[in-house]
Amino acid sequence: MIKELLMAGFLALEDYIAKHVITCLIPAFLLAGAMVTFIDKTLIIKYLGSEANRLRSFSLASISSFLLAACSCTVIPVASGLYYTGASIGVAFIILWVAPAANILALIYTGAILGTKMVLSRIVSALLMAFIVGLVMVLIFERRPKESLLKAEAGEKSIIPKKYLILIILILLSLLSPNYLVRSGPYWHKVLVWAFFTFIMVIYAFTNIPKEKINDWLRETWWFIRLIFPLLLLGVFIVGIIGKILPEEWIKTWLGGKSLSASFFATLIGAVSYFATMTEAPFVDTLMKLGMGKGPALALLLTGPGISLPNWLAIAKVFGVKKTLAYIPTVIILGTLVGWFFGNFIF
Amino acid sequence: MEIIVAGPGCPRCITTENNVKKACEELGLEAKITHLTDVKLFPQLGIIFTPAVVINGQVVVSGKVPTVEELKEILSKFAK
Numbered sequence: 001m002i003k004e005l006l007m008a009g010f011l012a013l014e015d016y017i018a019k020h021v022i023t024c025l026i027p028a029f030l031l032a033g034a035m036v037t038f039i040d041k042t043l044i045i046k047y048l049g050s051e052a053n054r055l056r057s058f059s060l061a062s063i064s065s066f067l068l069a070a071c072s073c074t075v076i077p078v079a080s081g082l083y084y085t086g087a088s089i090g091v092a093f094i095i096l097w098v099a100p101a102a103n104i105l106a107l108i109y110t111g112a113i114l115g116t117k118m119v120l121s122r123i124v125s126a127l128l129m130a131f132i133v134g135l136v137m138v139l140i141f142e143r144r145p146k147e148s149l150l151k152a153e154a155g156e157k158s159i160i161p162k163k164y165l166i167l168i169i170l171i172l173l174s175l176l177s178p179n180y181l182v183r184s185g186p187y188w189h190k191v192l193v194w195a196f197f198t199f200i201m202v203i204y205a206f207t208n209i210p211k212e213k214i215n216d217w218l219r220e221t222w223w224f225i226r227l228i229f230p231l232l233l234l235g236v237f238i239v240g241i242i243g244k245i246l247p248e249e250w251i252k253t254w255l256g257g258k259s260l261s262a263s264f265f266a267t268l269i270g271a272v273s274y275f276a277t278m279t280e281a282p283f284v285d286t287l288m289k290l291g292m293g294k295g296p297a298l299a300l301l302l303t304g305p306g307i308s309l310p311n312w313l314a315i316a317k318v319f320g321v322k323k324t325l326a327y328i329p330t331v332i333i334l335g336t337l338v339g340w341f342f343g344n345f346i347f
Numbered sequence: 348m349e350i351i352v353a354g355p356g357c358p359r360c361i362t363t364e365n366n367v368k369k370a371c372e373e374l375g376l377e378a379k380i381t382h383l384t385d386v387k388l389f390p391q392l393g394i395i396f397t398p399a400v401v402i403n404g405q406v407v408v409s410g411k412v413p414t415v416e417e418l419k420e421i422l423s424k425f426a427k
Contacts, residue, residue: 041410045395077355077386077397084390318386
């Protein structure tokens with residue numbers, strides 16, 4: 001019995017990792033490393049802190065969350081830093097929500113495993129939820145706009161110099177083209193496409209980027225690999241075993257179809273348990289193969305990495321219990337509704 | 348010299364602290380090194396991105412793990 005379970009775990013590992021390491025994970029980590037190294041985050045945060053217009057600051061917060069680093073360990077200090085230096089509570093919680101629920105690493109991996117439609121739904125619903133969460137937090141806790149301590153001076157340097165932007169676009173190409181251009185055929189087709197674009201990217205990097213910066217970039221990339229890869233391996237392994245243990249009937253009864261209750265259970269599972277970034281995708285994939293509905297799957301994809309028990313505690317410690325008690329139920333209600341809506345009207 | 352390493356206690360911050368200690372050791376510097384994990388205090392120090400290193404009240408590293416070499420360069424400026 002134990003041997004069988006271990007085998008299931010290893011099979012899952014072989015399946016997911018072998019098919020994703022070269023064409024998906026490596027470029028994704030390179031991309032994350034490049035964004036951390038080359039994008040001037042301080043400037044983004046300055047703009048965010050000084051932007052008084054709510055609609056504009058909310059949009060800016062949502063979009064920049066895609067670009068800010070992926071691990072939740074960065075996100076809480078950034079959000080609290082913004083809040084305590086004077087940004088709106090809405091902006092802080094939007095970052096707290098979007099960065100883990102829809103960061104670029106997780107989105108890419110979701111696309112590779114679950115397909116384009118699911119990843120688009122994930123982006124749209126994460127943004128939608130972000131705006132509502134921001135609005136709710138502002139309505140409850142902040143009647144008057146705050147005076148910010150941060151000021152963006154006019155004419156300051158740009159967020160990202162052009163030559164780095166080109167590099168990031170090239171990495172994106174090496175990442176997206178194998179997974180989206182090559183839809184069928186054997187795996188080595190993808191590798192070939194990947195190798196071609198990576199070759200161009202490497203040539204560009206070595207001829208246009210200072211050596212020092214390349215070192216910084218590779219060092220940041222290595223950090224992402226060291227932080228996330230072991231968690232991902234472990235996550236996929238556990239997912240393989242869970243898929244073997246869980247009876248299909250349970251999944252079909254509790255998480256199947258597109259009912260409101262299925263969405264609610266999926267949201268609840270996601271809201272309580274901790275998913276390291278990216279592990280939610282294979283987990284959802286396994287559950288879907290066992291009969292989970294698409295709507296509940298989306299709900300789990302969002303709340304799984306978005307919130308977890310340890311993250312409730314961390315938020316409570318930094319922002320206070322009251323704000324946490326407003327934030328978590330809002331996310332749970334929204335997640336349930338989003339899962340139900342997409343399950344019934346979109347998928 | 349007073350050095351503060353600030354971070355929420357993540358692996359990157361721990362590496363940063365170790366690098367700071369190593370750099371001080373290699374330079375033979377006497378410094379008081381504290382690891383600050385209370386993120387509420389970060390804005391008062393002018394820190395937004397972690398891990399961050401603050402020397403004598405001045406933020407010298409923010410948002411990345413500095414190498415021992417980089418730290419030695421920064422530290423030797425302050426040691427003068």
